[in-house]
Amino acid sequence: MNPILMIDFGSTNTKVTAVDLDGEKLLGTAASYTTVQTDINDGLENALKKLEAKTGKLDYTARYACSSAAGGLRMIASGLVPELTAEAARQAALGAGAKVLKTYAYELTEDDAEEIQRLAPDIFLLTGGTDGGNKDNILQNAKVLAGIEGTFPVLIAGNRAAARTCEKILTEAGKQVIVCENVMPKFNELNIQPAQDKIREIFLDRIIKAKGLSQASQLISGIMMPTPAAVLAAMELLSRGTEDFGEGKGLGELAAVDVGGATTDIYSMTDGAPERPNTIIKGLPEPYAKRTVEGDIGMRYSAAGIVEAAGLGAVSSLAGLDEDRTLELLDEITNDTSRMPDTPELEAFDKALASMAIKVGMSRHAGTFEKVYTPMGEAYAQVGKDLSRVDKIIITGGSLIHNTPEAVRAIAAHALYDINQPSSLKPQNAQVLVDKEYILSAMGLLSQYHPETALKIMKKELVSYGTAK
Amino acid sequence: MENKKKLVIGVIGADVHAVGIQILNHAFEDAGFEVTNLGVMVSQEEYIAAAVETAADAIMVSSLYGHGELDCRGLREKCQEAGLKDILLYVGGNIVVGKQPFDEVEARFKKMGFDRVFGPGTDPQDTIKALKEDFGL
Numbered sequence: 001m002n003p004i005l006m007i008d009f010g011s012t013n014t015k016v017t018a019v020d021l022d023g024e025k026l027l028g029t030a031a032s033y034t035t036v037q038t039d040i041n042d043g044l045e046n047a048l049k050k051l052e053a054k055t056g057k058l059d060y061t062a063r064y065a066c067s068s069a070a071g072g073l074r075m076i077a078s079g080l081v082p083e084l085t086a087e088a089a090r091q092a093a094l095g096a097g098a099k100v101l102k103t104y105a106y107e108l109t110e111d112d113a114e115e116i117q118r119l120a121p122d123i124f125l126l127t128g129g130t131d132g133g134n135k136d137n138i139l140q141n142a143k144v145l146a147g148i149e150g151t152f153p154v155l156i157a158g159n160r161a162a163a164r165t166c167e168k169i170l171t172e173a174g175k176q177v178i179v180c181e182n183v184m185p186k187f188n189e190l191n192i193q194p195a196q197d198k199i200r201e202i203f204l205d206r207i208i209k210a211k212g213l214s215q216a217s218q219l220i221s222g223i224m225m226p227t228p229a230a231v232l233a234a235m236e237l238l239s240r241g242t243e244d245f246g247e248g249k250g251l252g253e254l255a256a257v258d259v260g261g262a263t264t265d266i267y268s269m270t271d272g273a274p275e276r277p278n279t280i281i282k283g284l285p286e287p288y289a290k291r292t293v294e295g296d297i298g299m300r301y302s303a304a305g306i307v308e309a310a311g312l313g314a315v316s317s318l319a320g321l322d323e324d325r326t327l328e329l330l331d332e333i334t335n336d337t338s339r340m341p342d343t344p345e346l347e348a349f350d351k352a353l354a355s356m357a358i359k360v361g362m363s364r365h366a367g368t369f370e371k372v373y374t375p376m377g378e379a380y381a382q383v384g385k386d387l388s389r390v391d392k393i394i395i396t397g398g399s400l401i402h403n404t405p406e407a408v409r410a411i412a413a414h415a416l417y418d419i420n421q422p423s424s425l426k427p428q429n430a431q432v433l434v435d436k437e438y439i440l441s442a443m444g445l446l447s448q449y450h451p452e453t454a455l456k457i458m459k460k461e462l463v464s465y466g467t468a469k
Numbered sequence: 470m471e472n473k474k475k476l477v478i479g480v481i482g483a484d485v486h487a488v489g490i491q492i493l494n495h496a497f498e499d500a501g502f503e504v505t506n507l508g509v510m511v512s513q514e515e516y517i518a519a520a521v522e523t524a525a526d527a528i529m530v531s532s533l534y535g536h537g538e539l540d541c542r543g544l545r546e547k548c549q550e551a552g553l554k555d556i557l558l559y560v561g562g563n564i565v566v567g568k569q570p571f572d573e574v575e576a577r578f579k580k581m582g583f584d585r586v587f588g589p590g591t592d593p594q595d596t597i598k599a600l601k602e603d604f605g606l
């Protein structure tokens with residue numbers, strides 16, 4: 001036996017997962033309540049004790065960790081045009097596993113500067129202009145950033161012709177500056193990997209120390225990454241596999257949803273190319289592995305956001321409650337965010353909330369198309385990814401995985417094509433796979449060293465709950 | 470590379486004529502320009518976004534299906550709004566419905582703020598000559 005430990009430092013829970021590399025199997029998982037205010041190591045010790053009770057004493061040969069503690073990796077991004085470099089910057093940050101607090105386009109104003117100072121991000125991603133393109137905007141924004149108090153590092157990933165000058169402006173103001181390749185070197189060409197690699201380096205160097213994780217990191221033999229980046233890595237491995245055939249073959253195109261207490265994360269693994277003939281793609285090219293985060297929808301802290309986005313009528317009729325009662329329950333769970341669905345009424349309400357969170361999140365994540373009548377006949381213009389042929393949906397996150405298969409399938413069905421939103425390119429029907437043991441972030445960590453084993457374990461541990469239609 | 474003049478080109482509106490714009494792309498690149506080709510079915514906003522981000526020197530609008538006049542209206546004003554004060558605007562192709570005297574068409578598009586207007590069947594070399602003139606190359 002060759003046991004390895006994966007640790008996931010969350011904002012409320014520390015989760016541990018033990019895997020046997022030789023047997024290529026899951027040994028056990030456990031979780032314990034933690035707060036950063038106390039000591040992150042207390043939570044880890046408790047979780048390890050619980051795990052030991054299940055697996056017996058194990059002599060781990062390696063320990064890997066990811067973290068979303070202390071608010072996760074909090075970033076602000078800026079670019080020039082909202083749909084172009086500002087969006088590319090946002091995508092880069094999201095794909096690196098960050099929580100994007102704000103994305104600015106065009107010139108930063110004095111109000112923006114105050115807001116940035118108040119938000120105090122962990123990293124500021126400064127972009128704008130294609131290589132050889134617009135310089136004025138990024139230079140101006142560098143000047144504004146130079147005037148902001150705060151110790152956050154600035155990652156410059158904009159017009160290379162202006163990068164040096166920006167670096168000088170910011171360094172002279174005492175900021176830590178890192179320069180990397182442009183997120184959009186040519187018009188509409190997305191180049192976000194270099195920025196993401198740098199974000200991960202900064203996260204390792206600085207953020208971990210700042211968030212009180214350094215003590216714990218002494219126990220850890222390798223890689224710390226933001227938890228969403230680990231989940232994204234797991235999804236991509238599961239989709240693409242390690243080989244084109246046999247045991248290493250991936251599951252192909254898939255989508256995933258993680259409905260949390262404060263946010264809803266949606267992932268898709270597909271190039272999202274159009275299914276329809278005569279389709280012209282508009283907007284930025286899409287990354288194969290895409291993550292979006294809906295900061296306004298979640299099961300507790302952001303429950304009101306779900307009701308706002310989906311409509312009170314939709315939530316209450318799905319829950320089988322009248323609107324006044326729905327509002328009362330909404331109040332209860334928002335005021336007591338640790339409240340479990342302990343009555344049949346609350347259970348129904350929670351299911352309705354989860355369904356609507358998935359519906360809204362997936363609608364925002366998926367691309368859309370528009371029919372255009374041209375003198376040469378009908379054509380379609382597509383923005384974003386076409387997910388209509390995606391036939392697998394992974395369900396993860398504590399709020400969903402403990403429901404019955406029937407309930408999960410019914411909730412997951414809200415991620416699918418909806419006749420009332422005919423232009424939304426959501427999956428048509430999909431097999432529902434549930435991350436019952438809650439291991440995706442751990443498998444993402446494992447994938448960095450042992451992708452074959454991580455893939456095998458995921459294929460084994462993700463449970464099929466049938467097909468949602 | 471940074472000294473090359475930068476052009477944003479594309480076919481405006483609901484027009485899907487995809488061949489000519491490729492020919493123009495090659496012709497302009499061969500003539501030493503840096504080209505951002507937006508392809509077909511380009512909206513005014515897309516031309517402007519691309520021109521802002523690439524700091525373009527000219528926007529070259531193609532239209533072949535006769536609706537150019539409607540599609541082009543307001544482009545100059547939007548450029549000004551977006552801070553593209555001195556950008557050159559060219560338009561060319563079958564830009565109006567039916568056969569109309571070209572000098573009238575030219576006058577109408579110039580009034581809309583286009584610096585140069587080209588009729589059907591224009592040789593790309595003529596456009597390149599005009600660009601070089603306007604850029605003082």
